[in-house]
Amino acid sequence: MCPHEPPCPPADAHDREAARTVAAHPEQGWSLLCNGVVLFEDTGELLPNGVVIDPHRPLPLVGAA
Template identity: 65%
Template structure:
């Protein structure tokens, strides 16, 4: 996935992937879509663009409340 932000958002496979910008936020549903194609859930679990799932990591990693 190509990011147009400067500096570019981290790619989905990088350790800091959750630092990517929110492009769609749905806190009422408990998820947000990040610029790198990662879906982050309210419990901080992740769905990566290739279909892999990452277990919840802790509350500090959750950007669902951030404005798009």
């Protein structure tokens, strides 16, 4: 499915976010990756099979300046 060498990780892989961007819409806050994943700027994801991955931003450190 992926025409790139090496091929992009599939949508069900843990490293799916490493796939190449094929359409970027930063003004709308999302990008379409080569593997069919829609990646949102809040780090949420929509997989091609309709599964929603909640945002997974790292939490700030307590007391960090």
